[in-house]
Amino acid sequence: MNAPARRGVNWTVLAVGLAVTVPLIALFAASFGNDPRAVPNGLVGGPAPAFQLPDLEGAVVASDALRGKPVVLNFWSTWCGPCKQEHGALQEAAKRHPEVAFFGVLYNDEAEKARRYLEVAGTTYRHLVDDDGRAAIDFGVAGVPETYFINAAGDIVHKQVGPLDGRSIEAWLARAGGQ
Amino acid sequence: MPPSLARGRRRFAGLALTATAAIGTGALAGGGELDPTTAAIAEEAATIPGVSPGPAPAAGEIDALTNAITSGLRCPVCQGLSVADSTSAAAVTMQRRTRALVEAGYRREDIERYYVERYTEWILLSPTNEGLNKVVWLGPLGAGAVGLLVAASFLRSGARRADRAYPSADAALSPRAPAATDANPATGAIDRWQAAVLAEVDDD
Numbered sequence: 518m519n520a521p522a523r524r525g526v527n528w529t530v531l532a533v534g535l536a537v538t539v540p541l542i543a544l545f546a547a548s549f550g551n552d553p554r555a556v557p558n559g560l561v562g563g564p565a566p567a568f569q570l571p572d573l574e575g576a577v578v579a580s581d582a583l584r585g586k587p588v589v590l591n592f593w594s595t596w597c598g599p600c601k602q603e604h605g606a607l608q609e610a611a612k613r614h615p616e617v618a619f620f621g622v623l624y625n626d627e628a629e630k631a632r633r634y635l636e637v638a639g640t641t642y643r644h645l646v647d648d649d650g651r652a653a654i655d656f657g658v659a660g661v662p663e664t665y666f667i668n669a670a671g672d673i674v675h676k677q678v679g680p681l682d683g684r685s686i687e688a689w690l691a692r693a694g695g696q
Numbered sequence: 697m698p699p700s701l702a703r704g705r706r707r708f709a710g711l712a713l714t715a716t717a718a719i720g721t722g723a724l725a726g727g728g729e730l731d732p733t734t735a736a737i738a739e740e741a742a743t744i745p746g747v748s749p750g751p752a753p754a755a756g757e758i759d760a761l762t763n764a765i766t767s768g769l770r771c772p773v774c775q776g777l778s779v780a781d782s783t784s785a786a787a788v789t790m791q792r793r794t795r796a797l798v799e800a801g802y803r804r805e806d807i808e809r810y811y812v813e814r815y816t817e818w819i820l821l822s823p824t825n826e827g828l829n830k831v832v833w834l835g836p837l838g839a840g841a842v843g844l845l846v847a848a849s850f851l852r853s854g855a856r857r858a859d860r861a862y863p864s865a866d867a868a869l870s871p872r873a874p875a876a877t878d879a880n881p882a883t884g885a886i887d888r889w890q891a892a893v894l895a896e897v898d899d900d
Contacts (some may be wrong), residue, residue, distance in 0.1 A: 558816070655814070
């Protein structure tokens, strides 16, 4: 019986196969850690947008008056369950960190509903009303809750999508310059 | 980033914040205090910081232009819907904001850039034909070209193999061919069959 003929490597097929599969594998590998539902934000790492919004009592808060201290902006609404879930942790953090300016920003909601909710749930920081949603879009908000940690220089150091807990608030406050 | 550049950027950001706040309120009240009325904010003209608006479009064009822009923006909380097609709170807010910017005289490019700066190019339903995005546009063409080349290469190599295995009838019938064709038993059988068929045709 004759021995089977030994076949050499087809370098052309190998090269074409590698050229197609290696970039695809690299693409998939790079995407494994990404949340496909996450909405990217182009402002993180850069200056926070300017805003001026009334609080629930009608007094206006302007971002330029907050320069020089870390700021936490928490976009929330009364119809948002996860917002209520993180409310306690944010209240505690605001009490622990008087050097940080905490603000809630009401998103797509009515001020009266927010007042009623806060009367029951309590609050240790001011809440601003973004009636036309302009501030939310200026910040690149896609939904609630979203929280922006801004350092004393006015740069956004982190955007948190979803509810926060005490530990993550402390970690991001440390990055933003809180003590 | 060099410290001087960082300082300059911060200074610029500070000036921008202050200027935008001042423009937004229309005027600063006496003693440098901001106008405390929420009405002033409600009446605030839509602005894009750092961009000057052009002349406002005619009233009849506002809806069409707003719709054209929002049709090209991805709804942030939907799956596969544009801002124009969605009734979600986020999309409605973006529709209102876009309309306000159109009314204020901002061009389509300015408004799209405003959204891209905040949501990155993810917000555009059609990626721009720039930079790495060219891969998206040219990739299918390149893949098609590579596919054609590969197919042509296989066809050519297949034809060469067939030529080696089954030489043409002329070559098989030529007086010089028998030594070559008889070397392959299969080819020899075909040649004999072909010769028989030709002989039968001649008899007719």
